Amino acid sequence: MSQEQILSSDGIPLQESLKKAERKNKLKALFLVAPLFLFILIIYIFPIGDMLFRSVDDRMITKMLPKTFIAMEKWDGKDLPEEPVYEGLYEDLSLLKKNKTFGKIIARLNYEKSGFSSLIKKTIRKIDKLEEGNYKEQFIKIHKRWGQSEYLVALKNTAPNWSYAKYLKGVDLKFDESRNIIQQDEDRRIYKTLWLRTINVAFWVTIFCFILAYPIAHLLATLPMKYSNLLMICVLLPFWTSLLVRTSSWMVLLQQQGPINDLIVWLGWAADDNRPELMYNVIGTFVAMTQILLPFMVLPLYSVMKTISPSLMRAGKSLGGTPLVSFFKIYFPLTIPGIGAGSLLVFILAIGYYITPALVGGASGSLISNNIAYHMKSSLDWAFASALGTMLLVGVLAIYWVYNKLVGIDNIKLG
């Protein structure tokens, strides 16, 4: 290779000035993306990070009882602790009483070990009467549980700033008193059922959507334009209609006195006074979600089928394949990218569905999203809601990653 450099008109080597121009273009492109990127980063990605943080953040007790925990560092956690721990407790609890901020700590400690609620309440009530010195004895006099090491061990166990206890709770596990992971009590095991139900519903909704969508996508792709455009409206109108409108139409249809039940009675499948419950259970969730998510399956299938030349099937037939054989050997394999795109999209949307199950699902048809909303709005256990949200998010992002690998995110088709 000759090393004679080619210079551009202003005397700079061409390679260098090309590189410079490239860099300038790169910066220009980045500059255009930057506003949206920063916006999403600040208002969306950081808050999601904050949510992850909340799900493992367990500094509340350590913050509220600072002196106790400093004193506890010297305690081996076997027998009863020495005087300094009780002195720390006295000072911390007195301060909490003065500021009237002991409500949260009672709930949190009682979650760790039942019995703490009455223990702390009684102690706080009587704490003003304590005399200086020899706090250990006086504490045990207020409540005998201060003399039982298991309560103090439970308190010491809350010392770490980070805890994955909420995640254990999300899969029906918990810590026992000596920090072993054990199964949740039988009557409180609900999350495994809930996760399984969510996955189950998402899976079957995807399958049903596929079975219903494949033939109509095929029909839309093979009909002449003027008919298919008309039929396409049947797919696109629900797609553009408000989710709440579509859910309310299912509530009308599925209610006890609704048209579907009327039909069932008229056909003689059920007695008029014994109409089947079609709503407020998992049936309602299934039917409504299938109809609502169907367009998301039809559209990707349609856009793939549209590109398959009809002459391929004719060629298959002319070579002696029966319609069935040519379909499975030629047509079906060509539509697999569309099947993948549609199924993943429907599954992702279904697994996080909230509105429809909340309105038509009742208790037996509610999904994990509904439980997250419950903990956000009613039980106010935000850390647990965050933990469930994080678990769901990880699942969805995993599918999103697969989707991106298989389909390519820029190939999402909208209408």
Next chain:
Amino acid sequence: MALPNHTPLNYRIWHYTYLTFCFLVFFFLIAPLFVILPLSFNAEQYIHFSAKMLALDPEGFSLRWYEDMIFGTKNPWGLATKNSLIIAFFATIGSTILGTVAALGLSSRHMPYKAAFMALLISPMIVPLIISGTAIFFFMAKVGLAATHTGIVLSHIILGTPFVVITVTATLSGFDHSVTRAAASLGSNPVNTFMKITLPLIMPGVISGALFAFVTSFDEVVVVLFLAGLENTTIPIQMWVGLREQLSPTIMAVATCLIVMSTLILVTAELLRRRSERLRGINR
């Protein structure tokens, strides 16, 4: 779809079964929407078809629920409509501008880490709304924007931009960049080129993205449920509240109005799509 005369019988049966199945699926898709329309004109206070309605007796129908929706005392729909329109308007403008500009950058062939950026910018569409709602609620509460229009508009901009990014990058994928180079060689500055050349050409994509953003904001209920105070109630929130209590004919009237609106939007979006395909020279 007429079959040729020589088609064998078993194929004929198969073909008509297929058509019937397709017909049933189309019916399943579209029929639920049409249940709502007649019920909103019900003269009685029930959400099922009265005997008079089934007999098509004019007395069975009335506009009273529409009157109730518009003039009813203590009704929330006026405030809700106002809020929904204000929020959707600003959210649409924000999403459209941010999304279009970002799409221009993403479509540039010089853009580094294109796939990663794209995946990140589309993620609000993929992440379940309940998670977005939770996370955004924590943020808005922290910065004092919970229960404000601003907070809701900002979160709807987030949810709307993916649609704009997707539609505009799709339009730009068929874009002939020599026209902008021609403009530049004739002495136009980049802003002028964008306004006079690029924007008119990608307009159909921008508008259909804006329509998506508008509908997303106008329909959105999960995030607003977390963020809204009494003053920020929107149409979806009122429907949600109403549906949780009981089905009322007034809700059917509101739903009918929303169906009419979505039909108009669908027609606009379809016309735009066809125009865009014509402009980009894609003929099918």
